[in-house]
Amino acid sequence: MPGGDGIAGRAGASWLRARRRLAHLEEATRPVHRDLEAALARRWEELPDAVKTPSQAIGRRTAGCEGTHGVFPRCDFACTPCYHGREANRVRTDGAHTVGEVDRQMKYLRARRGPGQNAQLIGGEVSLLSPDDHAEALLAMRRHGRKPMSMSHGDFDYDYLRRLAIAADGRPRFDRLSFAGHFDSMMFGRRGVRRPRREADLHPHRARFCEHFRRLERETGISHYLAHNMTVTPANLGQVAEVVRDCRDMGFRMFSFQPAAFVGRASRWKHDYREVTAEAVWAEIERGAGARLPSDVFQIGDVRCNRTAYGAWVGDRWIPFLDDRVPADLAARDAFFSTFGGMDFVAPPAVLAARVARALAARPGGLRHALRWVPRFVRRAGGLVSLLGHRPAPVTYVVHSFMDAESVRPAWELLRRGELSDEPRVREVQERLQACAYAMAHPDSDTLVPACAQHGVLDRSENEALRTLLPR
Numbered sequence: 001m002p003g004g005d006g007i008a009g010r011a012g013a014s015w016l017r018a019r020r021r022l023a024h025l026e027e028a029t030r031p032v033h034r035d036l037e038a039a040l041a042r043r044w045e046e047l048p049d050a051v052k053t054p055s056q057a058i059g060r061r062t063a064g065c066e067g068t069h070g071v072f073p074r075c076d077f078a079c080t081p082c083y084h085g086r087e088a089n090r091v092r093t094d095g096a097h098t099v100g101e102v103d104r105q106m107k108y109l110r111a112r113r114g115p116g117q118n119a120q121l122i123g124g125e126v127s128l129l130s131p132d133d134h135a136e137a138l139l140a141m142r143r144h145g146r147k148p149m150s151m152s153h154g155d156f157d158y159d160y161l162r163r164l165a166i167a168a169d170g171r172p173r174f175d176r177l178s179f180a181g182h183f184d185s186m187m188f189g190r191r192g193v194r195r196p197r198r199e200a201d202l203h204p205h206r207a208r209f210c211e212h213f214r215r216l217e218r219e220t221g222i223s224h225y226l227a228h229n230m231t232v233t234p235a236n237l238g239q240v241a242e243v244v245r246d247c248r249d250m251g252f253r254m255f256s257f258q259p260a261a262f263v264g265r266a267s268r269w270k271h272d273y274r275e276v277t278a279e280a281v282w283a284e285i286e287r288g289a290g291a292r293l294p295s296d297v298f299q300i301g302d303v304r305c306n307r308t309a310y311g312a313w314v315g316d317r318w319i320p321f322l323d324d325r326v327p328a329d330l331a332a333r334d335a336f337f338s339t340f341g342g343m344d345f346v347a348p349p350a351v352l353a354a355r356v357a358r359a360l361a362a363r364p365g366g367l368r369h370a371l372r373w374v375p376r377f378v379r380r381a382g383g384l385v386s387l388l389g390h391r392p393a394p395v396t397y398v399v400h401s402f403m404d405a406e407s408v409r410p411a412w413e414l415l416r417r418g419e420l421s422d423e424p425r426v427r428e429v430q431e432r433l434q435a436c437a438y439a440m441a442h443p444d445s446d447t448l449v450p451a452c453a454q455h456g457v458l459d460r461s462e463n464e465a466l467r468t469l470l471p472r
Helices: 004-028 034-046 086-090 095-113 131-143 158-165 199-220 237-247 278-289 327-340 349-362 365-380 384-389 405-416 424-434 451-469
Strands: 065-067 117-121 146-152 176-182 223-232 254-259 306-314 317-320 393-400 438-442 447-450
Touching: 034 095, 086 451, 095 117, 095 131, 095 146, 095 438, 117 131, 131 146, 131 158, 146 223, 158 199, 176 199, 199 223, 199 237, 223 237, 237 254, 237 278, 254 278, 278 393, 317 365, 327 349, 327 365, 349 365, 405 424, 405 451, 424 451, 438 451, 447 451
Parallel strands: 065 117, 065 438, 117 146, 146 176, 176 223, 223 254, 254 393
Antiparallel strands: 306 317, 306 393, 438 447
């Protein structure tokens, strides 16, 4: 038949397009991306046996958080303590270097750890980048399947934030921004309070930081997620509860407290930081929240490094989503892990609905646990009337403990040679490094480096090399 070959060719091309669309749809609606599934399995196998507990999220829910290094080491604050060595401030902030290096590191992380992982744009002070360069770095992270969060001291104006979020042509660059603002009274150089005497002096600056993002959302529709970081020393340990209590309604979704460690610039070590334990900081957070914070429901890496409690403020009460003293809640956690695993819940509604449906179809028991959990949370929150009168405001509390550089150095050197120490203290550090929930990418050596090894061992030599590459 005349023209038959053309008709057959068009039909074949249409069939191939339809097949590709179906394949793409199947991939997009998979509960867990194949690459992430493989990365999680590898990460679980890498963990020390001691941390492979029912509560462990690393290797089951996430491969761990990620951070950049060597991309913009300079900072315009002087803090006590300071994790950056003196040489960091002798490197100029260079947007082209930052964007190129961020792209390289994120490409490696995507290959090693799959898509959808949380990554911090961190180094010195991110707002020393121009808004355009800052935006390009975030966009590079997103292109490689990362969920970026900018780490800042928060001492920037609204104009900077708007120019970061809105391109020169007036169109939004992002639909959502995530920032962590670091505020504590050990930081010197903030405009308006260059030498704070106590944490309460910083409350107006914390509130101003949050208001920038609320204003951006009102004016542009760009939503936000804000975290609050605070270094804890003997000088401000007793003020942690005050920060938790006074800042809970400012707009932060996470409060992360880091007991100070002997890392970086020794001339700024003013206290015996070993007096501040994770247990002491956690007790102060609980005092400020007026509630017990169940940190044993979900474990992120090693308990000696991280404690985390997930919940929401309902009126004047912080209510945990899951309570580690309630067997039904622990069963719900186990069902969540087995049903959803590393599922990325940040997706268009139709795609997310399909992912959830496929996950529940494979493991219908997850739905049963979810339906039983709802009335427990309602009762815990004071009943339906309480929930209707007070919209729950999710807030997560975290303690993240870094290790002293002098402890990390020998443990890391042995790990790099594939050796486990018989000396108990060194072995403990090695176990914590192996279970680390926060890693940096080193594409040249095909290595993921735990943050404590990065800051305690590698930063100084990297920054010395950057002084030659990017002199001020």
